[in-house]
Amino acid sequence: MKKLKIGLVLFAGTFAFQELTAQNISGKLVDENNQPLPYANVVLLSLPDSTFISGTISNENGSFTLQATSEKQIVRISSIGYATIYKPIHPTDMGIVQLTSDAQLLGEVIVKGNLPVTRMKGDAMVTSVENSVLSKTGSANDVLGKIPGITKTQDSYEVFGKGTPLIYINGRKLNDLTELEQLNADEIKNVEVIRNPGSRYDATVKAVIRIQTVKRQGEGFGFNLRSSYYQSKNTDWIEQANLNYRHHDLDIFGSIYFSNMKYIQDYTVILKKRGTQE
Structure with missing residues (x-):
């Protein structure tokens, strides 16, 4: 009976170690012309709450490596001018990952030269x-x-x-x-x-x-107004007035600021066992 108890304890300890062992996640990012995409943000998020776990950036060759510490994590890849994508942590070697231009950002007015x-x-x-x-x-x-x-x-x-x-x-x-x-x-x-x-x-x-x-150019008093409006499932806005006085090396500024921001997360996560079909 004592041998049985010892065996169960050892088994449980081994299982916990395997669950917590970090796994290296790697890949290479390229653009639509299959050119390396450096300095892209690669972030590890927890599921299902999308909490930030860790992050890295792709190197000059577009390659990246980071460590996942749980099966319930996902990778978010983003770069200015490109559509953000999400990838599961399996397989751990993601191979070549291609990012496509963000059509909403790169419109008639904003082109890649403005990135x-x-x-x-x-x-x-x-x-x-x-x-x-x-x-x-x-x-x-x-x-x-x-x-x-x-x-x-x-x-x-x-x-x-x-x-x-x-x-x-x-x-x-x-x-x-x-x-x-x-x-x-x-x-x-x-x-x-x-x-x-x-x-x-x-x-x-x-x-x-x-x-x-x-x-900054010029001297004397100056001011500007800024208003930001964001509409999704909720409405957010920011109202701000900036005041400034410059004379030679003296530069004094201040602002009046009001914001109404709400944070809502809405996501669907589907976890499947390996080997199962749609």
Whole structure:
């Protein structure tokens, strides 16, 4: 009888280990011309609540690798200008994955020449914003949510594999994320993502986002109004007035901001055992 009990315990322990063992998910992303697609976001989400688990970006050759830790996970692949796709974690080797142009984005007005360019510059991954489709997205909040290597949560940002970053605008550290709503997208020149900040920052800092703005012209008082409206199953809107005063090196700005946002998730998940048919 004692031998039977021991055998059951060992079996249960082995089963739990197999369930929790990480599996490498890999693949290669290409565009419609079968050219490698670098700097695309590849994110692992849990099922059924779509919670962010981990993420990575495709390299210069379009290849990517990340680890799944549960059978109840799915991969989301996205890149600016391309339709977002979802892939199951099996098979773990996804092979060649082709992304197609987002017809809604790349219309008669917006063409591929307007897509932002991402490149490595020293220790930073730099994404251009000025004169690209990102400059028309609204505010800095909207821009950061589309930058490679960054995921946007309901009230913060996370750099893949590094956690919550420090955010700077023109070398000034942000103390409140609401300041990002005061910066219009068309005022941003580029966004730098630094995954290994080094000795320039405190040892506790694991990642840094640096936003560089377009050089502002003119002096005196200025203002602009921004209104955003989103319609899906619910209605969301943002109303904002920005005020600014510039004189020589002095640049003072402020804003009045109101938003009404609702978050609704609606999804259907079908899990099938291997070997079963439709």
